[in-house]
Amino acid sequence: MAVPETLRTTYDRHRPILGEIRRYVADTLRPFCDDRKYIFLDRIKDIESLSEKLESGRYSSWQDLDDLYACTVVIPVPEHEENVLDRLVSSFEQVDVKGREQAKKAPEVFRFDGLRWYGRMRTEEASRRQPGMGDIVFEVQVLTAFEHALALVTHDLVYKADNADWKRLRLAAQLKAAVEQIELIIVAFDHAADSVRVSPWPDTTVKAKIIEGFKDLISLGLLPDSLEPLSWRRFGDNVVHLIQSFERNPHNLSNRVDDLLNAAKIHLEAPESPGAPLSGSLFRYVLSLVQNPLVKGSLDKFVVVDSTNLTELYGIKNIKKRFEFPDEPKF
Known part of the structure; x- marks a missing residue:
């Protein structure tokens, strides 16, 4: 797709900085995730995706962008979120956090509500690196294993589809509901197991x-x-x-x-x-x-x-x- 020249020039100028941020964040979080058997994934937003995002009209300046670099930490169940948050706050400067409880939704609505944390490099750390690194805000999504699997399965089928299909969106919501139910059972596994009727074996x-x-x-x-x-x-x-x-x-x-x-x-x-x-x-x-x-x-x-x-x-x-x-x- 065609990308505005002004966007391409700005993107190319910031690309080396984004690469340095990616290395720094990955070096900080990947060992933490490996030790706890969490999954760590990251990416730098490509210019075509960024161009489509800016076409939404929701962003007024380059400083408003908060996911030029983004990573995902996949945890077993929501109870591990606090552990990840503690690590993020101790490693970076927090800008914003959007937790599960903050996403308003009717009880009959099922949509993505995973935790999203936004931050930047600490001033002292950024000062030792190339100029501009301390200005970039990056996003860390904290998803459960089931949420991550659902996102992988439905992303191309629904959110990158070449049409607007009510039936696909409805089915995706039903799958999200099923994921929520599975996680509820896992969190209360021991209590739920007490209610299971035993067959002789x-x-x-x-x-x-x-x-x-x-x-x-x-x-x-x-x-x-x-x-x-x-x-x-x-x-x-x-x-x-x-x-x-x-x-x-x-x-x-x-x-x-x-x-x-x-x-x-x-x-x-x-x-x-x-x-x-x-x-x-x-x-x-x-x-x-x-x-x-x-x-x-x-x-x-x-x-x-x-x-x-x-x-x-x-x-x-x-x-x-x-x-x-x-x-x-x-x-």
Whole structure:
């Protein structure tokens, strides 16, 4: 599209400054986002998009523009917004902020209402860089993961469409309503889960028994806290897979879990018992219990990641199926 020459001249003059601002903001926010597993995205507004924006007649001067550079921080749920705001306020000079609660809308209306923060470089920081950097206001949108996904899906379908279609706008509003409902459920997940009607499912019941049983052993002080797994759910899955390697009858699965927990309790409570090792993992301790006569188990068909402490700490010997590591590279 044709762009006014005056706009192109001004844009080209400011383009290097925008590039410096982009680098500075990204260097400040990207590590913060990476540490918290937020998504960081940014862009410099292209001249064609800027030209169309100015054609709206809503901007009277170059100083009114607040998104020549803009970035987006994608967070899991709205509760993380305060964390991002604190970082923005401590890193830059705040010019304005438009929160979710400030966007007036009727209860039956569903439209974009994500948090938008506007700021500029601090005067002291800008003074050490090229002239003009402290004058540019930039925008930071803080969106939830679902809002970001919705924006990606609907942006080209609706807001950059080649027509004005009531049906498309209506459908986009319905999708936004669905996103709001999903986020409400996530925020109140534990409370909402209490209202879910339970259907019997043996696999889940057995895993719950495993997790609760070993958590009890830790709470009683029979197992050290250092053995607590990173994910209890994954630990439950792994123990079930282990038992299934030597117990093929699914109806006996719960009984084998009882045997395993009973063997652990007897071993740990025995006066002469050294207890479980303080290092290693809870699952490796479970591997050692399979050899206990009370469990009637075997490791013969289960793939084990071998190591020296498997024998020294856990007394596990004669492993039939070892995980195969690649050979050392030859240079």
